[in-house]
Amino acid sequence: MIENKHLKIIQALHVNGTLTEAANALFLTQSALSHQISHLEKKLETKLWEREGRNLRLTQAGEVLLKTAQQVLPVIEQTEQTLKAYGEGRQGILRIGVECYPCYEWLLGVIRVFLEKMPDVDVDLINKFQFSGMEGLLNQHIDIMVTPDMEIHEKVHYETVAEYDLVVLVSAKHELAHKDSITAEEFAKETFLSFPIPLERMDIMNHFLNPAKLKPAHIKNVESIELMLQMTEFGRGVCVLPEWLAEESMQKHDIKSLQIGNHGIGKELYIAVRKPDSDIKYIQEFIKTGKGLADKSLEG
Numbered sequence: 063m064i065e066n067k068h069l070k071i072i073q074a075l076h077v078n079g080t081l082t083e084a085a086n087a088l089f090l091t092q093s094a095l096s097h098q099i100s101h102l103e104k105k106l107e108t109k110l111w112e113r114e115g116r117n118l119r120l121t122q123a124g125e126v127l128l129k130t131a132q133q134v135l136p137v138i139e140q141t142e143q144t145l146k147a148y149g150e151g152r153q154g155i156l157r158i159g160v161e162c163y164p165c166y167e168w169l170l171g172v173i174r175v176f177l178e179k180m181p182d183v184d185v186d187l188i189n190k191f192q193f194s195g196m197e198g199l200l201n202q203h204i205d206i207m208v209t210p211d212m213e214i215h216e217k218v219h220y221e222t223v224a225e226y227d228l229v230v231l232v233s234a235k236h237e238l239a240h241k242d243s244i245t246a247e248e249f250a251k252e253t254f255l256s257f258p259i260p261l262e263r264m265d266i267m268n269h270f271l272n273p274a275k276l277k278p279a280h281i282k283n284v285e286s287i288e289l290m291l292q293m294t295e296f297g298r299g300v301c302v303l304p305e306w307l308a309e310e311s312m313q314k315h316d317i318k319s320l321q322i323g324n325h326g327i328g329k330e331l332y333i334a335v336r337k338p339d340s341d342i343k344y345i346q347e348f349i350k351t352g353k354g355l356a357d358k359s360l361e362g
Contacts, residue, residue, distance in 0.1 A: 069131035159204035163257040207334040229319040243321035246274035253299035254278035
């Protein structure tokens with residue numbers, strides 16, 4: 063009953079706000095668009111939108127249909143692009159999801175090399191999800207996911223890109239700067255400059271503070287790595303970063319890295335793909351490129 067064109071109509075109404083602008087966006091006349099909306103409302107036996115002066119306001123039923131359109135249309139668009147690419151012997155757009163704040167700069171380098179190798183492939187980098195990374199991968203909103211966390215799923219294949227340790231960074235003037243490592247008790251006295259991710263997903267919590275039944279004195283979310291490093295340098299808190307990034311940062315900032323506890327926290331960086339897609343040439347090429355650059359940058 064509900065067709066693809068209906069989803070496009072309801073989305074156009076939401077995005078453009080007026081019937082005239084929505085009609086222009088859909089390359090329809092205003093009367094043709096009004097007719098299609100009326101026809102759909104009759105089929106569904108419910109109102110989808112109401113006028114507010116020149117503007118349109120979606121009804122509750124319209125909002126439900128809009129939510130469906132926002133979920134379904136990207137999948138249809140990606141499927142159409144993929145099928146077209148298969149027909150031409152190439153992939154049109156490679157959608158990359160990122161669940162690793164510190165990996166962003168490294169990933170840009172991977173993409174740069176990949177684009178040189180695959181001139182007919184476009185890349186879309188997504189680092190702010192409206193969904194979880196796994197959900198996006200399974201629902202085909204993204205084609206591959208770069209993540210430091212392996213969430214086992216029967217439909218997902220993981221490739222290890224690199225192994226690394228997490229370290230704590232403190233100001234070179236910090237009272238702990240003379241030490242080689244930091245204890246949970248010492249960390250718990252500090253302001254933790256953290257990326258805006260849930261506490262339950264933080265390795266410093268799960269593998270260091272929680273076992274000691276401790277938590278930081280304060281937690282301040284910071285999205286910018288550069289701002290985080292500057293705040294650390296001037297004693298506004300401490301942060302946790304991969305060792306490879308810490309080594310680069312210490313060349314630019316007056317900071318010191320400390321091992322976490324007696325044994326450190328080891329991590330792996332993964333590229334996750336849907337199992338049916340793991341043999342696709344362009345995905346294999348991206349993984350190969352990622353591993354190559356990881357050998358040079360992530361592992362020193």
